[in-house]
Amino acid sequence: MSADSATLAAPPAVRRPQLTQASAPLTQRVTVIDEFGAASEVHIPAERDLTVYVDKRELVTLMTLGAHPEWLTLGYLLNQRLIASVDEVESVTVDWDVNAVSVKTREGIQRIEERTARRVVTTGCGQGSVFGGLMDEIDAIRLPEGVLRQSQLYAIVNAIRLKESTYKSAGSVHACALFRGTELALFVEDVGRHNAVDTIAGWLSLQDDAVRDSGDMLDKVFYTTGRLTSEMVIKSAQMGVAAVISRSGITQMGLQVAERVGLCAVGRATNKHFLCYANPQRLVLDAVPPPSPQRP
Amino acid sequence: MSADSATLAAPPAVRRPQLTQASAPLTQRVTVIDEFGAASEVHIPAERDLTVYVDKRELVTLMTLGAHPEWLTLGYLLNQRLIASVDEVESVTVDWDVNAVSVKTREGIQRIEERTARRVVTTGCGQGSVFGGLMDEIDAIRLPEGVLRQSQLYAIVNAIRLKESTYKSAGSVHACALFRGTELALFVEDVGRHNAVDTIAGWLSLQDDAVRDSGDMLDKVFYTTGRLTSEMVIKSAQMGVAAVISRSGITQMGLQVAERVGLCAVGRATNKHFLCYANPQRLVLDAVPPPSPQRP
Numbered sequence: 001m002s003a004d005s006a007t008l009a010a011p012p013a014v015r016r017p018q019l020t021q022a023s024a025p026l027t028q029r030v031t032v033i034d035e036f037g038a039a040s041e042v043h044i045p046a047e048r049d050l051t052v053y054v055d056k057r058e059l060v061t062l063m064t065l066g067a068h069p070e071w072l073t074l075g076y077l078l079n080q081r082l083i084a085s086v087d088e089v090e091s092v093t094v095d096w097d098v099n100a101v102s103v104k105t106r107e108g109i110q111r112i113e114e115r116t117a118r119r120v121v122t123t124g125c126g127q128g129s130v131f132g133g134l135m136d137e138i139d140a141i142r143l144p145e146g147v148l149r150q151s152q153l154y155a156i157v158n159a160i161r162l163k164e165s166t167y168k169s170a171g172s173v174h175a176c177a178l179f180r181g182t183e184l185a186l187f188v189e190d191v192g193r194h195n196a197v198d199t200i201a202g203w204l205s206l207q208d209d210a211v212r213d214s215g216d217m218l219d220k221v222f223y224t225t226g227r228l229t230s231e232m233v234i235k236s237a238q239m240g241v242a243a244v245i246s247r248s249g250i251t252q253m254g255l256q257v258a259e260r261v262g263l264c265a266v267g268r269a270t271n272k273h274f275l276c277y278a279n280p281q282r283l284v285l286d287a288v289p290p291p292s293p294q295r296p
Numbered sequence: 297m298s299a300d301s302a303t304l305a306a307p308p309a310v311r312r313p314q315l316t317q318a319s320a321p322l323t324q325r326v327t328v329i330d331e332f333g334a335a336s337e338v339h340i341p342a343e344r345d346l347t348v349y350v351d352k353r354e355l356v357t358l359m360t361l362g363a364h365p366e367w368l369t370l371g372y373l374l375n376q377r378l379i380a381s382v383d384e385v386e387s388v389t390v391d392w393d394v395n396a397v398s399v400k401t402r403e404g405i406q407r408i409e410e411r412t413a414r415r416v417v418t419t420g421c422g423q424g425s426v427f428g429g430l431m432d433e434i435d436a437i438r439l440p441e442g443v444l445r446q447s448q449l450y451a452i453v454n455a456i457r458l459k460e461s462t463y464k465s466a467g468s469v470h471a472c473a474l475f476r477g478t479e480l481a482l483f484v485e486d487v488g489r490h491n492a493v494d495t496i497a498g499w500l501s502l503q504d505d506a507v508r509d510s511g512d513m514l515d516k517v518f519y520t521t522g523r524l525t526s527e528m529v530i531k532s533a534q535m536g537v538a539a540v541i542s543r544s545g546i547t548q549m550g551l552q553v554a555e556r557v558g559l560c561a562v563g564r565a566t567n568k569h570f571l572c573y574a575n576p577q578r579l580v581l582d583a584v585p586p587p588s589p590q591r592p
Contacts, residue, residue: 028548032571035446037581042571047526047547063526063549150331171545171564191525191547229487230343230359249467251343251487252324253359268467275328275338285333 015087015106016206017074022094024048024066026166026189043169047191050094052076054103054112065166065173065190068199069094072190073101075202079235082109086205138261141237146218148243148264151287155182156223156245157269163187176200177223178241193226197235204239216284218243228254228265228277237261243282245269250277311383311402312502313370318390320344320362322462322485339465343487346390348372350399350408361462361469361486364495365390368486369397371498375531378405382501434557437533442514444539444560447583451478452519452541453565459483472496473519474537489522493531500535512580514539524550524561524573533557539578541565546573 027043034040050069051061054077064072070092077083083105090104156179166173166189174193178185178200186203190196200222222241224232230253236244237257243264250258250267258265258278265278272289323339330336346365347357350373360368366388373379379401386400452475462469462485470489474481474496482499486492496518518537520528526549532540533553539560546554546563554561554574561574568585 030551030573032573033576033579034572035568035570035581036584036587044545044551044573045547047549049549191523227487249340251341253343253345255326255340272331274331276330277326277328277340280329283329285331288332291332 017086017089018091018093019070020092020094022066022069022096024069024096026065026067027169045166045171045173045189045191048096049099051100052103053100054082055105055108056102057112059112062195063191064195066096067190068188068203069101071202071206072195072199073103073202074205075198075200076195077103078201078205079198079238082112086202138234138237138257141261143237143242143262144218144220144240145216146242147216147282147284148221148266149217149284149286152182152217152221153245153266153269153274153283154272154287156221157271157274159184160187160223160247165189175225178204178239179221179223180219181217193224193232197222197224197232201235201239218282221245224248227251228258228267230254230257233257233261233263233265237263245274249275313382313385314387314389315366316388316390318362318365318392320365320392322361322363323465341462341467341469341485341487344392345395347396348399349396350378351401351404352398353408355408358491359487360491362392363486364484364499365397367484367498367502368491368495369399369498370501371494371496372491373399374497374501375494375534378408382498434530434533434553437557439533439538439558440514440516440536441512442538443512443578443580444517444562445513445580445582448478448513448517449541449562449565449570449579450568450583452480452517453567453570455480456483456519456543461485471521474500474535475517475519476515477513489520489528493518493520493528497531497535514578517541520544523547524554524563526550526553529553529557529559529561533559541570545571 024046026046028046029041030044031039032042045065047063048066049061050064052059052073073092074086074089083089088105090106092101092103094101160177165175173189173191174196175189176193176196177187186200188196188199190199220241222236222244225247227248228244228246228250233244233254234257246267247269248267250265255277262279264282266274266276268275276283320342322342324342325337326340327335328338341361343359344362345357346360348355348369369388370382370385379385384401386402388397388399390397456473461471469485469487470492471485472489472492473483482496484492484495486495516537518532518540521543523544524540524542524546529540529550530553542563543565544563546561551573558575560578562570562572564571572579
């Protein structure tokens with residue numbers, strides 16, 4: 001029996017949700033006055049409220065750029081632990097006329113009232129999203145083996161640099177990206193970095209996700225323009241990502257979580273420079289740059 | 297009767313809360329590995345969980361740098377509309393041994409269960425804090441008259457530039473400041489910008505706040521390193537601040553709120569450059585710089 005016929009004989013019982021594709025315009029032109037009193041037009045990021053209804057029950061309103069509202073919704077539900085798998089969801093329907101997304105689950109979400117009422121514990125870039133209980137769960141996470149190669153890190157930083165983006169035209173957004181090896185798999189911007197990482201989580205959950213570790217090089221690497229807070233590190237680990245790279249720095253609890261879960265955390269990554277904050281044994285220095293004039 | 301004796305005869309019925317002063321260390325030294333494989337020590341911002349109990353009922357856990365936990369707690373309660381005035385609070389007691397702050401109110405908070413359960417509507421830098429209902433309230437806000445002078449704006453940007461800060465030593469924090477005229481009244485950094493602005497709101501609520509408009513120049517101006525999201529603009533307006541200045545940009549809803557409430561919103565403020573996004577009629581160009589070589 002060939003592999004093909006085996007696949008035909010026993011197809012995986014995949015039940016993907018039906019999704020709309022309701023991407024919205026990402027920027028808006030506005031008139032500004034500068035220090036000379038001169039008027040000009042600039043782009044600013046769009047920002048729209050999106051109220052999430054789960055089985056007709058209002059759950060939350062997210063402020064979002066609106067690039068990928070369906071993936072955002074799925075990722076939000078996953079990262080809030082309201083669903084364990086996207087297969088629990090029958091459909092996600094976004095309607096920008098009423099700024100709403102309607103989620104239909106196959107079998108309902110148990111104790112949704114109780115589980116959303118508990119949402120008083122917050123973190124991150126302020127009074128962020130759910131945190132309570134997540135720290136308890138990270139000890140259950142087993143991250144993949146493999147290393148982050150310096151050459152891979154540089155390829156990732158360079159790919160981000162070349163990316164045309166809302167940030168470049170309008171600023172004031174956070175960007176996240178998921179890399180497979182050195183290949184950019186998904187680039188997401190949003191007014192909130194929690195939204196950006198939730199969108200990546202939602203997208204990833206829809207992939208047939210065979211791990212594709214190439215030799216010892218990690219398959220999945222997460223990049224963010226934002227700080228590595230505890231929540232960003234936890235959400236990365238929940239996606240099975242064992243290395244994160246940030247243009248910015250790390251916070252104390254982000255570091256604690258990265259150390260605890262065995263995640264390689266790299267920050268201050270610009271051009272050839274970076275700082276590895278956690279688990280440097282997972283970093284292979286295969287592309288050490290020539291010493292700079294300032295260094296001996 | 298002199299003004300003094302009048303004051304003695306009718307003292308204002310001020311009942312200020314009792315506060316601990318439990319500031320915590322703001323940075324931590326950690327060892328990092330750089331692109332040359334060299335180890336060095338850097339500072340990262342401390343980040344600690346602070347669980348807020350109101351009348352012995354657990355309300356929320358904030359992730360904070362911990363510089364001014366009492367003001368943060370008061371500002372959080374104010375900005376979440378759980379109290380209308382700090383005078384409703386008898387005491388705020390922070391205990392870092394258990395990472396808790398105990399708030400004792402004078403007469404309890406009515407319907408606290410119901411009012412905190414509603415907290416599913418979020419904004420800002422992701423899945424932030426309370427937003428629902430706030431838009432309804434902004435139409436009731438009457439901001440002070442007065443203008444933002446360009447010379448005042450430059451004095452503020454320069455004062456921030458000179459400020460020694462956690463950001464300079466450790467990065468990865470947001471800073472906010474409240475200026476009275478051109479004088480720095482309070483500078484606050486936190487891992488979250490919501491926390492920083494809440495801390496300022498808490499501090500301001502404890503001041504005997506006579507408006508001190510000097511001529512036509514605005515007395516209170518708010519500065520932030522972060523983006524001007526709707527929530528930052530709303531919180532500023534709630535403090536009676538009619539002008540905000542950001543090193544960063546503005547989002548679409550931040551702009552909408554600023555326009556609606558009549559707040560002068562300035563972004564991209566570095567050195568002499570800035571962009572006024574909303575209500576430029578409140579900006580007086582009294583310090584136009586000489587044309588740069590790039591400009592005619």
